Amino acid sequence: MKFKDIAKRVRNRIQRAGQGISDRGKEAGRSVRSIIGSFSDEYIESAFRKARETIAPERDFLPADFQLRQSYWPRRLYERMVPVSHVFRMGMRYKREHLEDFMPISPEHYIGRGSYKFVYSLPWKMVLKISRRVLPSDPIFGSMYREVDQRPEEFLSQEELALYDFLCEGKGKGKRDRLWSQFLRLGMERYHYAKVREALPDLVLPTKFFMGVRYRKKPFGEGHYESIRPMDSQIMLVGKHLKEFASAAVHSEQNKLMSRFFPRWDFEFDVGRFGRIKKKVLLKITEDFRRLIEYTETLAREEKLILDIHTENLIITLPEFELKIFDFHLFDEHLYESTQGLASPEQDHIAVLERFVDSLDLH
Numbered sequence: 001m002k003f004k005d006i007a008k009r010v011r012n013r014i015q016r017a018g019q020g021i022s023d024r025g026k027e028a029g030r031s032v033r034s035i036i037g038s039f040s041d042e043y044i045e046s047a048f049r050k051a052r053e054t055i056a057p058e059r060d061f062l063p064a065d066f067q068l069r070q071s072y073w074p075r076r077l078y079e080r081m082v083p084v085s086h087v088f089r090m091g092m093r094y095k096r097e098h099l100e101d102f103m104p105i106s107p108e109h110y111i112g113r114g115s116y117k118f119v120y121s122l123p124w125k126m127v128l129k130i131s132r133r134v135l136p137s138d139p140i141f142g143s144m145y146r147e148v149d150q151r152p153e154e155f156l157s158q159e160e161l162a163l164y165d166f167l168c169e170g171k172g173k174g175k176r177d178r179l180w181s182q183f184l185r186l187g188m189e190r191y192h193y194a195k196v197r198e199a200l201p202d203l204v205l206p207t208k209f210f211m212g213v214r215y216r217k218k219p220f221g222e223g224h225y226e227s228i229r230p231m232d233s234q235i236m237l238v239g240k241h242l243k244e245f246a247s248a249a250v251h252s253e254q255n256k257l258m259s260r261f262f263p264r265w266d267f268e269f270d271v272g273r274f275g276r277i278k279k280k281v282l283l284k285i286t287e288d289f290r291r292l293i294e295y296t297e298t299l300a301r302e303e304k305l306i307l308d309i310h311t312e313n314l315i316i317t318l319p320e321f322e323l324k325i326f327d328f329h330l331f332d333e334h335l336y337e338s339t340q341g342l343a344s345p346e347q348d349h350i351a352v353l354e355r356f357v358d359s360l361d362l363h
């Protein structure tokens with residue numbers, strides 16, 4: 001296909017997507033409002049309380065992936081010089097900021113990262129995700145981000161909005177704008193979560209989103225550097241990435257340039273290595289994959305949104321052998337497409353999932 005055709009197609013998509021946004025916003029806004037109201041959802045609260053009282057499992061049981069933990073040396077050096085130390089949740093009380101929920105973290109507890117978050121295991125059975133800074137031009141900032149900007153009160157609590165106002169006092173325009181983009185990102189993360197959770201409530205891992213302060217130890221002397229960032233926490237999953245069920249992940253045939261920047265692998269799945277699994281359990285997980293695929297397709301078709309379900313964003317818990325979704329990022333189709341250069345990006349992920357389901361060999 002000629003470049004001109006691609007450009008035209010993308011432009012059309014953007015226009016079409018623009019028309020769909022306002023309706024979708026109204027619908028989803030409603031469901032998010034109920035999410036904000038449902039912070040005290042007793043089921044989630046009690047699950048979190050229990051996790052908080054449970055000592056974290058050994059690292060070996062976590063969905064380990066060396067690649068996801070590895071950083072280049074400048075980053076490692078930086079982490080050694082100014083190591084992360086702890087985090088507080090930041091609220092607003094008595095007309096000023098209020099820090100609570102002390103969460104100790106350290107470079108050794110860094111268990112993974114994607115493009116958007118650094119993930120740390122806490123001493124109890126939960127993980128903490130700290131948003132990475134990304135450029136304003138990042139594909140994640142699409143139509144849903146703009147919706148949050150248009151109606152922030154539907155995605156951020158009164159307390160969070162009051163906190164924003166408080167933090168802005170005496171600050172210049174540049175600072176205020178940067179701070180606002182952090183709050184918008186918090187709202188957007190919550191929006192993504194609410195949307196996926198609405199469709200697949202039992203597969204989605206309960207998540208709490210909040211504004212937090214991260215502390216790094218200063219290299220010389222006492223004290224810390226502080227950074228205000230959107231964060232979230234989840235119960236710690238024990239299991240493996242879908243990728244790790246692949247017995248032979250070999251590079252697809254691609255030209256040099258593509259394989260450098262957009263590497264792809266051919267997966268052969270091998271469930272046998274993970275012990276004997278009851279047929280009933282296999283049927284259940286097949287069904288869950290089917291629902292996930294269906295939802296991803298519907299979302300792409302009807303709302304032009306891409307759920308990023310590659311094999312590092314799906315975990316199968318062990319020993320239960322259950323599918324869990326813990327990363328809910330939704331991308332506008334045209335933005336996602338421009339990064340990957342694929343005609344229908346969700347199909348690529350779906351093909352991998354289907355291969356996995358086939359490998360369970362239930363026929």
Ligand SMILES: Nc1ncnc2c1ncn2[C@@H]1O[C@H](COP(=O)(O)OP(=O)(O)O)[C@@H](O)[C@H]1O
Nearest residue numbers: 112113114115116117119234235236237312327
């Ligand atoms: N609840 C969890 N339990 C255990 N490990 C997790 C959990 N959430 C994330 N991780 C690990 O951290 C990695 C990155 O997390 P993710 O939420 O996908 O971040 P990003 O949004 O940056 O992609 C995952 O691939 C996984 O290895």
Ligand SMILES: [Mg+2]
Nearest residue numbers: 114312313327
């Ligand atoms: Mg991810």
